[in-house]
Amino acid sequence: GRTPVKVRIDSERCQGHGRCYDLAPALFAEDDEGYGQVVGDGEVSQDEERAARLAAANCPERAIEIL
Numbered sequence: 413g414r415t416p417v418k419v420r421i422d423s424e425r426c427q428g429h430g431r432c433y434d435l436a437p438a439l440f441a442e443d444d445e446g447y448g449q450v451v452g453d454g455e456v457s458q459d460e461e462r463a464a465r466l467a468a469a470n471c472p473e474r475a476i477e478i479l
């Protein structure tokens with residue numbers, strides 16, 4: 413089967429640019445201060461994998477890790 417893919421945000425790097433939750437709202441949300449946070453446990457379904465990679469590629473701080 414498919415190896416599960418997970419996303420995480422390195423909170424040390426995140427500066428709140430918001431690309432992640434704009435591009436992949438099923439995977440990322442905005443916290444009270446506009447910083448990105450992972451929705452749920454961060455597990456990425458096959459359908460969302462493209463969006464996860466797009467978000468990671470568009471984070472100016474390279475704060476999104478795909479595991």
Ligand code: F3S
Pocket residue numbers: 421425426427428429430431432433446447448470471472473474475476
């Ligand atoms: Fe933060 Fe990057 Fe998203 S800076 S809010 S993880 S686009």
